Amino acid sequence: MLLSSAFFKLNRAPLLLGVSCLLFYITFAYNLIRTDYTKLIMLYAALFFLFYKLVQILKHNISLLTWIAFGFRAVFILAIPNLSQDFYRFIWDGQMTLIGFNPYLTTPDYQMSLGILSGFPNQIELYEGMGPLNSSHFTNYPPINQFCFVLANLFPGQSILSSVIGLRLLIITADFGTLYFGKKLLKKLHIPAHNIFWYILNPFIIIELTGNLHFEGVMIFFLIWSLYLLYSDKWQWAAVVLALSISVKLIPLIFLPLFFKWFTSTPISSEILDDKKDSSLWLRMTKLISFYTIVVITTLLLFAPFYSPEFINNYAQTVGLWFQNFEFNASIYYIAREVGYLFRGYNEIAIIGKITPIIVVLFVLIMTFFRKNKTTIELITAMLLVLSFYYFTTTTVHPWYVATLLILSIFTKYKFPLVWSCVIILSYLAYINLNKADKSENLWVIGLEYVIVYGVFIWEVFIKKSHSPISSKRWIL
Structure with missing residues (x-):
């Protein structure tokens, strides 16, 4: 007592x-x-x-x-998500696989037009719950994500809630995997271990991942595990685990070029080498090529069970939608769109959506070849800046996308992703309009969000001169 x-x-x-x-x-x-x-x-x-x-x-x-x-x-264990309806599609895809259908080959709209399938629990409820936008498109969720959907539907019970609990347990498990490997990597990099809780305890992460069932959390788990293995010089396994991350969400593909300097440059003293390592350029290039080969082969093998000629066309079509059809919570794109309206007046996304990927690729190449990415902290910082640039220029930024920026930032001196995780809630207010007949986004709300985010970003990246208390040269951009 x-x-x-x-x-x-x-x-x-x-x-x-x-x-x-x-x-x-x-x-x-x-x-x-x-x-x-x-x-x-x-x-x-x-x-x-x-x-x-x-x-x-x-x-x-x-x-x-x-x-x-x-x-x-x-x-949140017994809660049905209240800010997102994507989970209905997750359960739908898992049920499609369980009854022997390839989820990549048909849309829910088409499947429903054929009639109700036997052995498909809650088919009507799932279809109505996911909404017309989701039901009219082919699935864009990679194979490990699909495997998670299947596992969730194997959770005891036939209700939607039982599948929700299955999805939630997978995401919570991944979060604690991130906690485990994140703490280990922070300690090895001589960064305070409590930094991981700016991610793990963040209400943005708890609400968007555990609450709303977005699988960025599983992708992030594999990404952090891969970075830990890479630091520990287990680069072959790091490549395999990175492929698992890509096979949950495709976003880690954008990081692949950044590994060039990490493998090909002679590491500085802070990245201690084993005496048996050969630091010759030839061996380092061989490692780099082998790393990329393992990533590509593992990813292709994971996609292989779903392969068909229709799959390639459907998947490419769905991925392309994100660049040329969808608009939500964008920043630079909305400015470019308004400028375009002055000259053409319509369908600016069809033009800008083709240009921005090229600009992003050029930025990635600049960060790959003209920036020092020799140490793990430098590599992670490059990842953070590349992904930030992509989100600043893309046409669609859903709130849960910021989770990857947040986890990367805890290994760097930058705090703007933490600020973004706070103000991202404003994106849920995007459709508040005084004129209720107007269904377009309220750009004043979006503008407020990005004024804050860009303000902190510009301060930290271009203006601020002082370094972190943990500082060393490793923390310099």
Whole structure:
């Protein structure tokens, strides 16, 4: 009893913060409608403030922070996502595979036009839940993601909730895998281990991944595991695990060129080499080529079970939609679109959507060949800047996309992704218009989000001269 009393006295503040967070998360999970914008913003703002204070106060108590992170996620176990309907498509794809259909070959619209399939639980509910935009397109989720959808549908029970619980348990498991390898990598890089909780405890991550069931969390787990293996000089396994990351979400493909300098440059003293290593250029080039070969072959093998001529066409068509059809929460693209309207007045995405990928590729090549990416921190910083550039220029930035920026940032001196994870909630207000007949995005809301993000970004990357307290030359852009 005395020990319990002493514990509560010593931890009164964090316990109060934790209980407050728990109550807010319960409200968020079970008593929030997406269109209740005032409640949404107030809950999120309160959770973000409490999270920030929790990490500040408990940064030396990793064990307690870990238990708190688990507790917050456990709140959502029985909740149906209330900010996204993508999970209906996840369950649909998993059921298609389970009854022997290739999910890449038909759209839900086409499948429903053929009639109800036997052995497909909740088919009508899933179809109606995913909405017309999702049901009219071929699936764009890579094979490991599809495997997760199948596993989730094997969770005991025939209801949509049982599949939701299956999806959620997979994502929570991946988060704690990220916590495990993220802490190990931070320690090896001599960065405070509590930095990982700017990701793990962040309400943005808990709500978008655990709550709304977005599989960026699984992709990030494999990415961080791969980077840890790479640092540990297990580059062959790093390549395999990176391929797994790509096979959850394609976004890590953008990082592949950045490994060039890491493999081909002679590492500096902070990246200690084994005495048996040959640092010759020939051996380093051989390693680089082997690394890329393993990544490509593993990725192709993972896609192989779904292969058919129709699959290639359908998948390419679906991926292309993200560049030339969809618009949401963009920044530079919206400015370019408005300029284009002055000259042409219509369908600017068809033109700009073809140009921006070229600009992104050029930026990636510049970061590959004209920037030092010799150390792990330099490599991760390059990844962060490349992905930021892509999101700044793309036509579509869904809130959960920022998760990858956030995890990369904890290994660098940059904090703008943490700020973005706070203000990204504004993107859910994009369709608040005084004129309810106007279904277009409210660009004032989007503008406010990006003024804050770009302001911090420009300050950190181009203006700020001081370095982190952990600083060394490794932290220089």
